[in-house]
Amino acid sequence: MANAELEDAVTEYSRIRPKLMRVAYRMLGSVFDAEDVVQEAFIRWMKADRSDVREPEAYLHRTVTRLCLDHLKSARYQRESYVGTWLPEPLVNEDDQEDVTLPLMLALERLSPLERAAFLLHDVFGVAFEEVAATIERDPAACRQLAARARTHVREARPRFKIDKQRGLQIAEAFFVASRSGDMQRLGDILRIDVSFHADGGGKRPAVTDAILGFDAVMEALKYLATLIVENPSTLIRIGLINGLPGFITREADGELQTTALEIEDGGIAAIYVMRNPDKLKHLH
Incomplete structure (x- = not known):
């Protein structure tokens, strides 16, 4: 890869990285696991054939989400064997956390990995169901059902009273x-x-x-x-x-x-x- 192309790839990734961290953290509930996933996505991005990537942001979102799904499957035993109450790793003074507060993240824990991905991508990050379908490798109708089931489960976790x-x-x-x-x-x-x-x-x-x-x-x-x-x-x-x-x-x-x-x-x-x-x-x- 030429130096100019390399710099462009790094610049593009750096621009998107904060969004990728938000997706990964909300999927996994762990800052360290999210950083590992986003780093792995960066490695894959640098190795990718740039001529095959029409939308870098969609490519990276897709890669991060799939890596998160793989991680959730492998981490399920760890979660089940956790000692005492499990809470997500705390993020401090991040105003954009208001879209997924701690109670809502706990509600997400009760969803299947696919339900969690469909709900977060569509309802929280505004990704169209067609792109959600391509990301989690399900058809759009199935993604709508996954998101609807998730929405029902997490509705009670939404704040009923917005506090100043x-x-x-x-x-x-x-x-x-x-x-x-x-x-x-x-x-x-x-x-x-x-x-x-x-x-x-x-x-x-x-x-x-x-x-x-x-x-x-x-x-x-x-x-x-x-x-x-x-x-x-x-x-x-x-x-x-x-x-x-x-x-x-x-x-x-x-x-x-x-x-x-x-x-x-x-x-x-x-x-x-x-x-x-x-x-x-x-x-x-």
């Missing part, structure tokens, strides 16, 4: 202060009656293995955690968006990072998602 970003960050800050100081009255004021608590330690750090459901149970858990935090205080690093949700990053007493994301409905916290697995937090360092 600034207001959301204020609630996140209030939750941080109250939970660290043990102000149970303040916590009770900002939690919904149907609140849930989810934590991912991946078997690497202490975390509840199952979701805690309901106001009383969550309040009891937060009260217990507050007593631990008093003895082993954490440090706030920053408040911001985590997977499209208001939240914050802390450095805990053991020196490890932790993210807390809050799903907010009608002015109250409906769900708390805590990431403690150090393997899923490496990219934040």
Whole structure:
């Protein structure tokens, strides 16, 4: 490949790479796996016969999606053997994450790989069903059915109440202060009656293995955690968006990072998602 052609290929890939990362991350829920897939797509792109590629973006989207589908099939055993609650690796302060928030990504986990691909490509990224069909190697009618089934499953994960970003960050800050100081009255004021608590330690750090459901149970858990935090205080690093949700990053007493994301409905916290697995937090360092 001539130098000029090589430079053009790299430039074209660099332009498209952010979109490819968004597709791969939303398919896989892992920053590291997404980077591996996108890197493999780059290698294939550089080896491709450029005269056979009419639409570079479509070619790269197709390559990344197929690589993701292969990865999902190979990773299914790993997911089934995961210790405790599985949450996606956190992305911080990425405004365009609002199209696929953390609850929606958890809903995507319950879909088949093909349903996930059809839904993300068409409903989230606006790819025509004809291109979706070429990408996942199914006919357009089948892709419409896949997307429709996926849409039904994820409908409940869509936010029912759009919250102002600034207001959301204020609630996140209030939750941080109250939970660290043990102000149970303040916590009770900002939690919904149907609140849930989810934590991912991946078997690497202490975390509840199952979701805690309901106001009383969550309040009891937060009260217990507050007593631990008093003895082993954490440090706030920053408040911001985590997977499209208001939240914050802390450095805990053991020196490890932790993210807390809050799903907010009608002015109250409906769900708390805590990431403690150090393997899923490496990219934040």
